[in-house]
Amino acid sequence: MIIFDGHCDVLWKLWEHEQDFYNDKVSMQVNYHNMKKADVKVQTFAIYIPEKVNGSQRFSTALTMVDLFYEKIVKDQSYMVPILKADDLLKLKDSGKRGGLLSLEGADALEGSLEYLRILYRLGVRCLGLTWNFRNEAADGCGEKNAAGLSRFGRELIREANRLGIVLDVSHLAEPGFWEVAKRSSQPFIASHSNCRAICNHPRNLEDDQIRMLISKGGVIGLTFVPAFVSKKEQVTITDLIKHIEHLLDLGAEDHMAFGSDFDGIDQMIHRLENQGEYVHLREILLQHYTSTQVEKWFWGNWNRVYLDIIGNY
Numbered sequence: 001m002i003i004f005d006g007h008c009d010v011l012w013k014l015w016e017h018e019q020d021f022y023n024d025k026v027s028m029q030v031n032y033h034n035m036k037k038a039d040v041k042v043q044t045f046a047i048y049i050p051e052k053v054n055g056s057q058r059f060s061t062a063l064t065m066v067d068l069f070y071e072k073i074v075k076d077q078s079y080m081v082p083i084l085k086a087d088d089l090l091k092l093k094d095s096g097k098r099g100g101l102l103s104l105e106g107a108d109a110l111e112g113s114l115e116y117l118r119i120l121y122r123l124g125v126r127c128l129g130l131t132w133n134f135r136n137e138a139a140d141g142c143g144e145k146n147a148a149g150l151s152r153f154g155r156e157l158i159r160e161a162n163r164l165g166i167v168l169d170v171s172h173l174a175e176p177g178f179w180e181v182a183k184r185s186s187q188p189f190i191a192s193h194s195n196c197r198a199i200c201n202h203p204r205n206l207e208d209d210q211i212r213m214l215i216s217k218g219g220v221i222g223l224t225f226v227p228a229f230v231s232k233k234e235q236v237t238i239t240d241l242i243k244h245i246e247h248l249l250d251l252g253a254e255d256h257m258a259f260g261s262d263f264d265g266i267d268q269m270i271h272r273l274e275n276q277g278e279y280v281h282l283r284e285i286l287l288q289h290y291t292s293t294q295v296e297k298w299f300w301g302n303w304n305r306v307y308l309d310i311i312g313n314y
């Protein structure tokens with residue numbers, strides 16, 4: 001059973017320290033060896049611009065991360081291919097190769113420029129989160145007090161992302177911005193790595209009415225393995241994660257949930273879900289509780305559908 005993971009921060013790790021994605025001794029949680037071990041067929045690689053990067057360096061830092069994606073991960077395409085269009089996803093199923101999908105985690109990197117969005121699109125970016133935790137040119141993140149919704153630029157980004165075929169991502173976005181995306185986006189949108197606020201009260205998680213809206217728009221929520229977003233307990237386990245799955249099922253999300261691990265963006269992990277290879281433990285436990293049809297949707301089908309629909313074949 002193949003897996004599609006909706007979010008990881010490997011590019012940030014590679015940007016901070018030169019490391020070999022293909023060396024199984026590497027300390028990263030996501031590497032080729034772990035992808036193979038758990039049969040992760042598609043991994044979304046986020047371009048995240050750290051806070052320490054100052055204003056005018058943000059776009060060039062994003063370009064450096066795009067370069068790392070092609071140089072260190074995709075390389076000569078013997079093992080990994082970039083997912084640029086729907087056909088790339090369709091072809092992958094019968095090939096021995098794995099796919100990498102580029103996403104931008106926060107419009108900070110765009111420095112207020114729609115041209116920069118179009119350039120990143122042409123370089124392969126197929127998913128756009130409007131913010132990280134803080135305010136930027138597009139919107140307010142969920143870490144801002146008295147957060148507002150989208151700026152004029154943020155609204156332009158939605159139109160342009162819809163036009164180009166870029167999946168909009170509301171993880172990290174403050175609630176007023178969420179409702180504007182829901183109202184303005186002509187396409188389904190996703191929360192690539194967020195959990196349920198009703199189960200674990202954390203600002204990065206979504207309220208039930210947000211989840212219902214995301215479902216009604218045809219989107220997908222990617223449950224994430226960040227322990228603080230799963231439970232307030234000291235030792236968080238896969239059983240705690242299942243409480244979020246149960247809650248999503250109660251909300252009618254069977255066809256609208258998936259996983260966005262956030263591996264390599266976290267330094268605390270769920271017990272027995274400590275790197276991407278340990279997806280095998282999650283698969284084993286899920287299959288004890290749910291049918292293989294359900295688990296297949298959450299591991300593959302739901303992300304696959306929303307990306308196929310939106311990125312198209314241009």
Ligand SMILES: [Zn+2]
Nearest residue numbers: 105172193265
């Ligand atoms: Zn994140």
